[in-house]
Amino acid sequence: MSLRIYNTLTRRKEPFQTLEPGVVRMYVCGPTVYDNAHLGHGVSLLVYDIIRRYLEYKGYQVRHVMNYTDVDDKIIQRARELGEDPQALAERYIQAFEQNMRDLGVRWPTVQPRVTREIDWIVRMVQGLVEKGFGYVVDGDVFFDVSKDPDYGKLSGRKVEDMLAGARVEVDERKRHPADFALWKASKPGEPAWESPWGPGRPGWHIECSAMNLHHLGEQIDIHGGGRDLIFPHHENEIAQSECYTGKTPFVRYWVHNGMLLVRGEKMSKSLGNFITVNDFLQQHEADVLRMLLLQAHYRSPINYDDARLQQAQQALERLRGAMRPAYPEAQGADAATLQALEAEQRAAVQGFEAAMDDDFNTAVALGHLFNLVRAINRARDAGATAAQLAPAQETLRRLAEDVFGLHLTPETVTGDIAPLVELLLEVRQELRRARQYALADRIRDGLAALGIVVEDTPQGSVWRRA
């Protein structure tokens, strides 16, 4: 079985082959830190977390770089509004973002570069582009000359000529071509600035990612990820800069773009004001619900966000977790046919799961296989399987759902173990039930429920769990 990944550049699924055997160089566009992250950012974090987890599951060592854009127009503007130092503001939101990352349970990137710490690399790159004739200097600004790059537009499927017609934005008169973009921007008084051959200034909008890729991963990388909304102009420009600078093609072997999170059919975004912050979400729901919402769809499709869907995701999550419940207390062991079926389903689930994930990370299908395993486990438990008989299948489910999907199936153990007390109560309750003292028995069950402990009676004994 081999992994295939959809490449935005070729618009096809392609067999995944790394530049260096066993190692994946993966770069994912991180946030511009001028405000708290919303669920759109959360989706992106989770999508690439799941992709990375699966690559690691397959045995790859993943060098995962995620950048912070900590200097740009919005940060400067926001800092001015708040009377705060732009660097301090960026630092504050980086901290907030990393707390979100911890809360969402994503695996930590190998490197998290910041623009302000990469200025040397950026200047070197801009200078190189100017020397090779791909950039030109005007009044301390440096622009990239798209007409010098015959490949320009190949990622987004645009032609430079077409863009002239569609240009709705007022064009900087100093540009040679309307599609030219800034590599370096001369700074105005009071703005953050670094020395450069062209005078004090700061990096343009796209050069940072090219420079950080070069610095931390090399001239060519395996996977570059980001939201679909970054295809143009951001990633298009990144390719132009990197390939013109190094002379090597392709800069990126697999361009991966995740679909947008939609609210009432529109993209969740700051400018539309229809966003929910990660913090607000986590106030109401656990992180796994968002993860589940994504797993049920495909990462390239847009995902609608609404309460009904959240509810469905929550229910599906509970069903998955239900399979991890222990064997019944008085289980006598299941019959051979049931155990054989369980074992067969376990194998089929692993195989189906891997085949689905190998097919461009088809999590919805992979999840379907997990649910098949859930049914087999529940069936075996009902048939009286012992803990030892359930264990292998449950461990398989746990491994796939937790290690690869990043979900949490088993509740955290709480300090101050209450198990002996609950069990004592259940023993008493069992005697009451035998004596047909149902009113009292129900009082115990209701009382425990109020304390967050669910009691369930089965033919093979009563079990309890935290709600």
Added chain:
RNA sequence: GGCGACGUAGCCAAGUGGUAAGGCAGGGGCCUGCAAAGCCCUGAUUCGCGGGUUCGAAUCCCGCCGUCGCCUCCA
């Protein structure tokens, strides 16, 4: 206006040439003192609409309708 996606049961969603996965919700049954959970059974003769190609299409082609994204900072 240009570029690119998408439209599958009440809802979410997979499937891109061989006769419709999975989840949620609903209905019926089993189990239970009741409940919860679980298990079993149950749902599209049909995949936005209209043509065409094919022995055969949700899957390919053409047209139409609708939705969304990008073309400007954006995960």
